[in-house]
Amino acid sequence: MPDANRQIVLDQIPQGKLGPEHFKLVETARPEAAEGEVLVRTRYISLDAANRAWMQGATYRSALTSGQVMAGGALSEVVTSHDPSLKPGDLVWGDTGWQDYATAPAKRLTKLPAMEPVTHLLSVYGVAGLTAYFGLLECGKPKAGETVVVSAAAGSVGSLVGQIAKIKGCRVVGIAGGEEKGRWLVDELGFDAAADYKAGNLRAQLKENAPGGIDVYFDNVGGDIFETCLFAMNNFGRIACCGALSQYDGAPPAHGPRGVPGLIVTKRLTLRGFVMYDFDDRRDEALKDLQTWVAEGKLKVQEDILDGLENTPAALIGLLAGENRGKRMVKV
Amino acid sequence: MPDANRQIVLDQIPQGKLGPEHFKLVETARPEAAEGEVLVRTRYISLDAANRAWMQGATYRSALTSGQVMAGGALSEVVTSHDPSLKPGDLVWGDTGWQDYATAPAKRLTKLPAMEPVTHLLSVYGVAGLTAYFGLLECGKPKAGETVVVSAAAGSVGSLVGQIAKIKGCRVVGIAGGEEKGRWLVDELGFDAAADYKAGNLRAQLKENAPGGIDVYFDNVGGDIFETCLFAMNNFGRIACCGALSQYDGAPPAHGPRGVPGLIVTKRLTLRGFVMYDFDDRRDEALKDLQTWVAEGKLKVQEDILDGLENTPAALIGLLAGENRGKRMVKV
Numbered sequence: 001m002p003d004a005n006r007q008i009v010l011d012q013i014p015q016g017k018l019g020p021e022h023f024k025l026v027e028t029a030r031p032e033a034a035e036g037e038v039l040v041r042t043r044y045i046s047l048d049a050a051n052r053a054w055m056q057g058a059t060y061r062s063a064l065t066s067g068q069v070m071a072g073g074a075l076s077e078v079v080t081s082h083d084p085s086l087k088p089g090d091l092v093w094g095d096t097g098w099q100d101y102a103t104a105p106a107k108r109l110t111k112l113p114a115m116e117p118v119t120h121l122l123s124v125y126g127v128a129g130l131t132a133y134f135g136l137l138e139c140g141k142p143k144a145g146e147t148v149v150v151s152a153a154a155g156s157v158g159s160l161v162g163q164i165a166k167i168k169g170c171r172v173v174g175i176a177g178g179e180e181k182g183r184w185l186v187d188e189l190g191f192d193a194a195a196d197y198k199a200g201n202l203r204a205q206l207k208e209n210a211p212g213g214i215d216v217y218f219d220n221v222g223g224d225i226f227e228t229c230l231f232a233m234n235n236f237g238r239i240a241c242c243g244a245l246s247q248y249d250g251a252p253p254a255h256g257p258r259g260v261p262g263l264i265v266t267k268r269l270t271l272r273g274f275v276m277y278d279f280d281d282r283r284d285e286a287l288k289d290l291q292t293w294v295a296e297g298k299l300k301v302q303e304d305i306l307d308g309l310e311n312t313p314a315a316l317i318g319l320l321a322g323e324n325r326g327k328r329m330v331k332v
Numbered sequence: 333m334p335d336a337n338r339q340i341v342l343d344q345i346p347q348g349k350l351g352p353e354h355f356k357l358v359e360t361a362r363p364e365a366a367e368g369e370v371l372v373r374t375r376y377i378s379l380d381a382a383n384r385a386w387m388q389g390a391t392y393r394s395a396l397t398s399g400q401v402m403a404g405g406a407l408s409e410v411v412t413s414h415d416p417s418l419k420p421g422d423l424v425w426g427d428t429g430w431q432d433y434a435t436a437p438a439k440r441l442t443k444l445p446a447m448e449p450v451t452h453l454l455s456v457y458g459v460a461g462l463t464a465y466f467g468l469l470e471c472g473k474p475k476a477g478e479t480v481v482v483s484a485a486a487g488s489v490g491s492l493v494g495q496i497a498k499i500k501g502c503r504v505v506g507i508a509g510g511e512e513k514g515r516w517l518v519d520e521l522g523f524d525a526a527a528d529y530k531a532g533n534l535r536a537q538l539k540e541n542a543p544g545g546i547d548v549y550f551d552n553v554g555g556d557i558f559e560t561c562l563f564a565m566n567n568f569g570r571i572a573c574c575g576a577l578s579q580y581d582g583a584p585p586a587h588g589p590r591g592v593p594g595l596i597v598t599k600r601l602t603l604r605g606f607v608m609y610d611f612d613d614r615r616d617e618a619l620k621d622l623q624t625w626v627a628e629g630k631l632k633v634q635e636d637i638l639d640g641l642e643n644t645p646a647a648l649i650g651l652l653a654g655e656n657r658g659k660r661m662v663k664v
Contacts, residue, residue, distance in 0.1 A: 060600075219593060225583060242597065247550075253590060256588035256589040257592060260589060261554045261576050262607075268392075269603075269604070269605050271604075274600055297539060
């Protein structure tokens with residue numbers, strides 16, 4: 001076991017677009033676990049658009065500050081444990097940051113089962129899968145025959161949302177950037193249609209592909225796409241507010257989408273914001289469903305695995321630019 | 333019974349602020365009820381901010397057009413009935429417009445019980461009361477001990493929302509324009525505090541009067557006040573979207589409040605738009621509660637009754653300017 005610990009530090013808080021210059025790779029000594037703590041070795045770092053939002057200010061967690069090791073969820077392996085609940089070799093999930101090694105109190109880590117491929121613990125059985133599952137089913141409440149639209153549809157969450165909506169008997173339209181992603185959604189994942197927001201005139205594309213209007217919109221992006229979908233919602237529609245990717249990589253937005261709250265009233269919409277952790281008590285139920293669907297071949301899992309801790313900043317920057325397909329992670 | 337029927341016609345659709353020049357008083361012959369129809373004489377016309385919204389475009393009803401008799405709900409008395417369900421002298425509620433007489437199919441009219449004062453059928457037992465009741469209890473879901481904030485708090489709906497929230501054991505802060513309205517809310521209606529949006533720095537006023545944050549925001553106004561309240565919401569808070577008064581009297585808004593959808597996600601808020609008519613099947617239950625509270629003196633009913641059909645345009649223009657306290661109506 002090497003004595004060194006490579007860490008990627010958030011050197012400066014970006015004011016505009018995130019770039020490699022905002023990060024710095026440093027090397028420190030491998031930390032020691034104190035009483036009640038655990039030392040873990042990072043195996044896969046999860047890349048999430050929310051990582052960028054944390055730099056903008058307080059969200060469901062406190063804001064990141066310059067000089068700290070970049071925060072981020074990761075799948076790690078226990079090296080040394082000073083807590084009876086974990087032992088060397090155990091796999092854990094936790095916000096252990098962008099580094100080779102981390103120490104943390106055992107209670108801040110979630111023990112995970114061994115499985116193959118182990119990366120599924122970060123994708124379909126991790127934050128992405130649980131976010132898609134609870135967001136769609138609890139906030140979106142889709143009924144068979146309804147039309148579900150999901151944005152960032154080729155992303156880790158969106159690609160699962162659309163497939164789960166199909167399993168539930170809905171018509172599914174995915175919004176993604178570029179024809180290639182759209183073809184993949186339809187041909188490989190079984191979406192009914194795709195809309196390409198980069199091609200312009202999203203409103204007309206939605207009209208064509210969701211001619212009966214939208215009953216459930218799963219929003220990962222906020223901004224203009226949110227606004228366009230808002231105008232296409234049916235009465236009594238539901239919007240699951242999962243993220244606002246379009247608003248993260250820059251200064252916080254000066255204003256919001258048109259039609260709020262006027263259209264919320266007129267169309268009697270329900271908008272509900274959620275964070276996957278809110279549904280922790282129902283995790284087992286969700287995992288059981290997800291495992292069944294994967295086993296039956298109804299839910300395809302797409303992973304986008306990059307290699308090397310030093311590439312984590314580029315992995316996040318690329319994710320914000322829509323480079324990935326499915327769940328992006330970095331193998332350390 | 334006079335043979336003439338005075339009608340107030342929406343002569344032009346306003347592009348900016350609504351003024352008397354957009355209306356025209358005309359006199360036509362009293363209409364005759366056809367087969368299945370009823371002839372009614374208007375007694376009280378209900379003034380509602382929504383009247384102005386109907387001029388902006390389609391809402392939960394189709395948009396108004398220039399040249400039509402101005403639409404609006406009213407309490408009327410049946411004069412002639414060609415339908416067995418109604419007889420002369422019956423009181424009915426319906427969108428019979430701003431005129432002395434109207435004909436309508438019986439099924440588009442709701443028969444109301446006789447009561448004293450009859451105006452309560454338009455205020456606490458009418459749209460205002462039912463809107464306050466269902467919006468607060470079904471969309472806001474207040475729990476005892478929580479903080480409820482309501483905007484347009486001195487208006488017909490807001491003044492009832494605050495009192496119902498007090499009955500449910502909440503801390504209640506009303507947002508209204510001017511110190512006098514605020515004093516009335518606290519001294520007469522029993523609100524815990526009032527915030528004066530005309531005095532500026534609403535954010536600081538809310539911080540002072542709702543120091544624990546807002547759990548339920550009942551929104552009648554949209555725009556900047558909505559935005560300010562959004563930033564003051566507690567996690568898992570609920571926003572009942574009832575109207576967007578601040579956005580009605582002009583061109584439709586070019587953008588929406590900041591923080592949407594970002595704060596909806598971060599704070600895990602639920603926003604729900606509603607229209608009172610959606611709860612029609614539970615009307616009796618609501619009326620029973622409202623009657624009990626009025627009888628017990630827990631719910632004070634404030635009415636603002638103007639006189640004369642010809643004054644209806646000025647009554648609406650004044651309502652949009654915040655002139656009224658409680659339910660505004662015009663006696664015809």
